[in-house]
Amino acid sequence: MLRSCAARLRTLRVLRRQPGDARLPGSQPGSGRSFSFEDVTEKDQALPKPSWSKDLRLLFDKFMKKCEDGSWKRLPSYKTSYTTSTIQDIRAFFSGSIPLKEELMSQARLFTRSFEDGLGFEYVMFYNDDEKRVVCICQGGLYLQGPPGFLHGGALATLIDITLGTNAMVAGGPVMTANLDISFKRPVPLCSVVVINSQLDKVEGRKFFVSCNVRSVDEQTLHTEGTGLFIKLEPGKSLI
């Protein structure tokens, strides 16, 4: 499945607009050359909210500390009410084909940010360019239930997908998911916080191989392991 490249394009833009960060760390020269640089005024969702648990706040603070020496960076995240120029950017990957009628586009929401605060996916990602790692700290809300009291497997697969995809993206620019392989070990309690640790294992041409594990906050419980294969998008080349 094509990954959330619009959301990521926005992330790329914001990163690029930071002082001293004119190019996305780790990106290939020329990647994303069609991106524009308009102002981003939407609220960053990857910052503390009242709905965050104490565990999520503590982990956030811990990773923000790691950001102080520049080894780690926090990735901003938006609900993504797509701008005209973002859609134009995306069209470059789809040969002009966006299948949804324009009057509906404005009502569409990014899946992982489509819930009210605290009820769905709450997450923040951090990346370390030297280590080619992305860590996602996340809390699954009350509307993500599978069996009573536990996170739905599809919700966890979604969080793994975006974490692995983001890892591939920060290394090589916008990508699409070609394969996800997820092994579920122990269920995740609803409203608990888990840490998804991902690393870029290998790059072969346009193929990015990424793996991860999902652990409890105290690291004692291994909930899930996963691998992903992502294909780098090439602007102007048709995918569909």
Place this chain on the structure above:
Amino acid sequence: MLRSCAARLRTLRVLRRQPGDARLPGSQPGSGRSFSFEDVTEKDQALPKPSWSKDLRLLFDKFMKKCEDGSWKRLPSYKTSYTTSTIQDIRAFFSGSIPLKEELMSQARLFTRSFEDGLGFEYVMFYNDDEKRVVCICQGGLYLQGPPGFLHGGALATLIDITLGTNAMVAGGPVMTANLDISFKRPVPLCSVVVINSQLDKVEGRKFFVSCNVRSVDEQTLHTEGTGLFIKLEPGKSLI
């Protein structure tokens, strides 16, 4: 990840309460022996709604026709505001451990039914016991967006997870997902209808191997392929 066994237990109950359908077709003798049979009054979500597209309605009618000779059966589906007895049933699989505080349990929602009508997951499943097949006809709404105009990969993974898991469940009773392996071929346009065709490939003891493909309504586009391994739950035996 433990699959949505509470929702499925409710499905099992409803199926069992149908005249002439005292035992779930294909289930093993004794499976689900701890389930209770209280009245189910919640609205069945797997029936036509105003938010369904013409394609979804036509496919629904087509499969309902197939149900007339008894070879296929429609699976009801609920938003699942869990009853006390359902939770007691589930506790049998979790050694009494449901991690969510009781005051929050009533606010939790089944992930795949947690959106307003038409904005999230709209789906109906049908199964054929002789062929060991489950078909899910589904429409991904405006809040399930990945890249602009397309379904999020995590949303599709979720629909695959519930389809494969349901296939395993109708064959052997409540199960947990042990592995999902999904290959994404072509993105799914948002608000379009796709058909997930799954089949039970093999059973080895408590292991159920299921596979599927995801195609467009006209069957011309192969969007995705997936396999799943599911483990049968044994009441009274701890999983976590």
